[in-house]
Amino acid sequence: MGAEVIKQVVYTAMFVVLVVTAAVIVRTFTVKPRTILAPPCTEDESGFIRADKEMINRFQTSLKFETISWEPGVYNVEELLNIQEFIKSLVNVPTFLAYNLINLPPLKKENVDCLRVIQELEDMKAQIKYVSSSQLELVNFVKSGKAIKRVSETSFVSSQTDTAHHELPDFTSDLLDDNLGHNPDITPDCATDDADSNTSLVSTMSEEELPYLTSNAVGPMLNVAQERSSVLNTVKVKSRVFTRTDKHLLRDVPKHKPYSYTSYSYALQSQREHNQEYLIGSVVGKKGLQHGHKHSVNANISCQSTTDIQCRESINVVLTAQMNKAASTSKEVSKMNCTGSNVLASTINSVADKDNYRPIAIKSSKILVTTLVLLDRLQFQLDTSSNQFGFKSKHAYPTVHKSPLVSVEVIANYSLLYTVHGSNSALKPYMLTGHLDVVPVPEDDWDAPPFAAEIKNGFIYGRGTIDDKHIVFGILEALEFLLKHDFKPERTFYIGFGHDEEVAGEHGAFRIAELLTSRGIHLDFLLDEGPGVLSGVIPGVSKPVGLVGCSEKGFVTLKLEVSTSGGHSSMPEKESSIGILAQAITRLETNPHPSVFGTGPEKGTFEHLAPEMNLPYKMVMSNLWLFYPLVSRVLSWKPSTNSIVRTTTAVTQFNAGIKPNIIAPHAEAIVNHRIHPSETVQDVIDFDKKVINDDRVKITIIQSQEPLPVSSYDDDVFGWQIVKTSILQVWGHYGTVVAPGLMPANTDTRHYTEITENIYRFSPSFMLPEDLSRFHGRNERISTKNYEEAVNFFYHVIKNADKAKLEPVHKHGEEL
Numbered sequence: 045m046g047a048e049v050i051k052q053v054v055y056t057a058m059f060v061v062l063v064v065t066a067a068v069i070v071r072t073f074t075v076k077p078r079t080i081l082a083p084p085c086t087e088d089e090s091g092f093i094r095a096d097k098e099m100i101n102r103f104q105t106s107l108k109f110e111t112i113s114w115e116p117g118v119y120n121v122e123e124l125l126n127i128q129e130f131i132k133s134l135v136n137v138p139t140f141l142a143y144n145l146i147n148l149p150p151l152k153k154e155n156v157d158c159l160r161v162i163q164e165l166e167d168m169k170a171q172i173k174y175v176s177s178s179q180l181e182l183v184n185f186v187k188s189g190k191a192i193k194r195v196s197e198t199s200f201v202s203s204q205t206d207t208a209h210h211e212l213p214d215f216t217s218d219l220l221d222d223n224l225g226h227n228p229d230i231t232p233d234c235a236t237d238d239a240d241s242n243t244s245l246v247s248t249m250s251e252e253e254l255p256y257l258t259s260n261a262v263g264p265m266l267n268v269a270q271e272r273s274s275v276l277n278t279v280k281v282k283s284r285v286f287t288r289t290d291k292h293l294l295r296d297v298p299k300h301k302p303y304s305y306t307s308y309s310y311a312l313q314s315q316r317e318h319n320q321e322y323l324i325g326s327v328v329g330k331k332g333l334q335h336g337h338k339h340s341v342n343a344n345i346s347c348q349s350t351t352d353i354q355c356r357e358s359i360n361v362v363l364t365a366q367m368n369k370a371a372s373t374s375k376e377v378s379k380m381n382c383t384g385s386n387v388l389a390s391t392i393n394s395v396a397d398k399d400n401y402r403p404i405a406i407k408s409s410k411i412l413v414t415t416l417v418l419l420d421r422l423q424f425q426l427d428t429s430s431n432q433f434g435f436k437s438k439h440a441y442p443t444v445h446k447s448p449l450v451s452v453e454v455i456a457n458y459s460l461l462y463t464v465h466g467s468n469s470a471l472k473p474y475m476l477t478g479h480l481d482v483v484p485v486p487e488d489d490w491d492a493p494p495f496a497a498e499i500k501n502g503f504i505y506g507r508g509t510i511d512d513k514h515i516v517f518g519i520l521e522a523l524e525f526l527l528k529h530d531f532k533p534e535r536t537f538y539i540g541f542g543h544d545e546e547v548a549g550e551h552g553a554f555r556i557a558e559l560l561t562s563r564g565i566h567l568d569f570l571l572d573e574g575p576g577v578l579s580g581v582i583p584g585v586s587k588p589v590g591l592v593g594c595s596e597k598g599f600v601t602l603k604l605e606v607s608t609s610g611g612h613s614s615m616p617e618k619e620s621s622i623g624i625l626a627q628a629i630t631r632l633e634t635n636p637h638p639s640v641f642g643t644g645p646e647k648g649t650f651e652h653l654a655p656e657m658n659l660p661y662k663m664v665m666s667n668l669w670l671f672y673p674l675v676s677r678v679l680s681w682k683p684s685t686n687s688i689v690r691t692t693t694a695v696t697q698f699n700a701g702i703k704p705n706i707i708a709p710h711a712e713a714i715v716n717h718r719i720h721p722s723e724t725v726q727d728v729i730d731f732d733k734k735v736i737n738d739d740r741v742k743i744t745i746i747q748s749q750e751p752l753p754v755s756s757y758d759d760d761v762f763g764w765q766i767v768k769t770s771i772l773q774v775w776g777h778y779g780t781v782v783a784p785g786l787m788p789a790n791t792d793t794r795h796y797t798e799i800t801e802n803i804y805r806f807s808p809s810f811m812l813p814e815d816l817s818r819f820h821g822r823n824e825r826i827s828t829k830n831y832e833e834a835v836n837f838f839y840h841v842i843k844n845a846d847k848a849k850l851e852p853v854h855k856h857g858e859e860l
């Protein structure tokens with residue numbers, strides 16, 4: 045009986061296996077490629093746009109940037125002139141530059157406040173002035189805020205006139221030993237608008253306290269500074285000056301020479317939002333007056349976390365020195381408004397290094413040291429071609445800009461909206477989009493300079509070549525060509541170039557979409573950047589694949605924070621904020637979000653590609669109903685293909701700790717998820733919380749976007765047809781096949797979802813696997829041939845889309 049049952053089971057199993065195998069084989073050999081009617085376009089055909097030298101030149105120009113970099117510090121007049129020119133031009137440059145530069149590491153997210161940056165630049169522009177002196181050349185980029193302005197005016201007056209007439213009134217040595225803050229003349233000007241302007245900034249210390257302070261000037265001063273609560277629009281910094289003759293410091297001084305020393309220490313603090321004071325560093329040092337010898341100033345500057353604050357804040361320090369104790373005089377030797385320890389150091393040194401301390405002290409009595417608030421340690425990229433983009437492109441594409449059929453509008457200052465007016469209003473318009481901004485170049489080890497548009501071995505190297513200027517200029521080239529050849533469109537179309545796509549497009553594309561919506565415009569379809577013609581990227585397909593993004597993953601950027609009590613590193617708790625956070629991060633990385641392969645448009649990718657695959661793959665991909673788990677596993681191996689099977693997790697930032705012997709009380713990390721269309725932002729957060737499973741880790745959402753809807757890739761849909769046909773017209777002769785897919789990153793398209801259901805994402809770039817890392821990475825480049833193809837691709841899109849409808853595409857494909 046038992047044997048009989050076993051036999052039955054075995055037979056049944058064998059039968060099932062046989063049926064399944066038969067089904068798999070039948071399926072494998074019956075799936076047919078999806079074909080398309082559009083004939084490939086060849087070079088002989090009229091209408092083929094050949095990339096001549098001028099065209100390549102125009103593209104190169106669009107990629108060129110002038111790079112200006114400097115460190116805050118002491119500059120000669122010529123350098124300052126350059127900086128002034130630069131700042132002026134920066135103010136006129138599209139915002140994306142500011143966006144780009146403030147996106148540069150190591151700045152933190154909180155520093156990225158683009159409007160504020162631009163506003164500051166505008167303010168600076170209005171107030172750029174020079175102070176000219178022999179050695180110390182200072183540019184004053186005055187920020188808003190009356191107090192600071194007042195100081196700056198004073199400093200200009202005094203520095204532009206004969207310094208001899210502008211000595212500050214002497215202060216008595218008593219004053220130094222007393223509370224200097226009571227003297228309004230030497231209260232730091234940043235405090236003059238305070239309601240409580242009498243608050244002491246300077247206090248005396250007992251001799252016993254001094255050694256402690258000089259070695260650890262920071263702690264006690266913080267408290268005092270925190271007592272001050274007034275807020276100005278501008279940065280306010282507290283400084284306390286401690287003066288005392290300190291015998292400890294005289295220990296190494298030869299006995300036979302009389303010395304008088306002033307030891308000093310400053311806590312450098314700055315005011316941030318919410319009235320909170322942050323300690324950013326300290327100046328500890330001594331100034332000496334050796335009778336009969338030159339004065340000396342030694343200062344040790346230490347600034348903590350200056351990179352965190354450099355973009356938003358400046359430091360105001362009053363250096364007060366006892367100039368001549370014998371004569372009972374003292375001077376406020378310099379006032380600094382600066383960012384970063386290097387500025388402090390260079391300023392103090394330039395004061396100290398002077399043979400004769402006195403003149404400099406007088407001259408610099410109220411110096412505002414260069415406040416390169418935004419510029420510290422950053423490299424600026426000045427886009428000469430995009431500066432006044434409209435004007436330059438007018439010259440480069442005269443027919444486009446003169447045509448009565450084309451109107452151009454500047455949106456949100458820097459974005460561009462072209463309307464190409466068609467003659468038949470019954471035809472629904474469509475839209476082509478691209479973006480003018482680029483991401484910065486954090487490393488400079490490129491094979492060719494990233495902003496010089498050099499051509500090497502047939503490739504144009506440059507930031508923006510594939511992301512996204514080949515699209516912008518490809519569209520303009522194609523339109524220029526068409527209009528020159530008397531093209532008069534029937535169907536109206538729009539061209540939108542955003543200026544801030546790389547930082548979410550919330551000013552550019554958003555405003556363009558808003559404008560079109562307000563005009564009641566509804567589009568037939570929209571084409572933006574996306575994957576491209578991928579060769580060797582998708583496993584099993586030897587032909588190039590024109591992959592068109594029919595949906596876009598969502599994203600959520602999370603901040604993970606852990607706070608502990610901190611303290612001295614000699615007495616650590618068992619777990620630190622860093623350790624707890626690291627563990628949370630490790631949990632996230634070792635527990636990836638589950639594969640949801642097959643539930644989104646990636647299913648369409650393999651349905652379209654299965655017939656084109658080599659045999660073992662063809663069998664597997666044609667029978668996804670059976671092989672989903674296997675395929676999902678294989679796709680998970682490589683980052684590029686893994687990106688389409690699940691919600692991904694990328695830990696992009698981690699910050700904690702300031703000093704080797706201080707236990708970091710706070711650690712934070714940024715995690716960026718790209719969300720598969722079958723999940724939501726909330727699903728992702730719930731998953732993360734479960735995985736981390738630790739209430740000490742606080743999770744906050746920084747920015748998020750739900751996945752975008754899936755646009756139809758049915759072969760009867762006009763927009764899909766246009767894109768597919770145009771791809772095949774340009775790349776068909778390589779045997780290229782077209783497939784729908786999922787865009788793993790984001791574009792400006794999310795701003796347009798209200799004005800069309802049919803959004804396609806495709807970049808006309810031919811990509812090998814190693815090229816994928818060029819997006820936002822090193823050696824971004826495009827071959828001149830590929831640029832030519834890009835131009836021709838847009839030529840075909842515009843020509844094809846001008847028809848009322850394309851002939852129905854011959855369908856052989858079917859659901860797999």
Ligand SMILES: CCCCCCCCCCCCCCCC(=O)N[C@@H](Cc1ccccc1)C(=O)O
Nearest residue numbers: 545546547548574575582684685789790791819
């Ligand atoms: C099956 C295999 C699939 C492989 C697909 C490979 C396709 C590669 C396509 C890459 C396109 C990159 C386009 C980049 C655009 C971009 O970086 N956008 C940004 C936009 C953004 C900026 C700030 C906040 C949110 C969003 C981004 O996604 O981070």
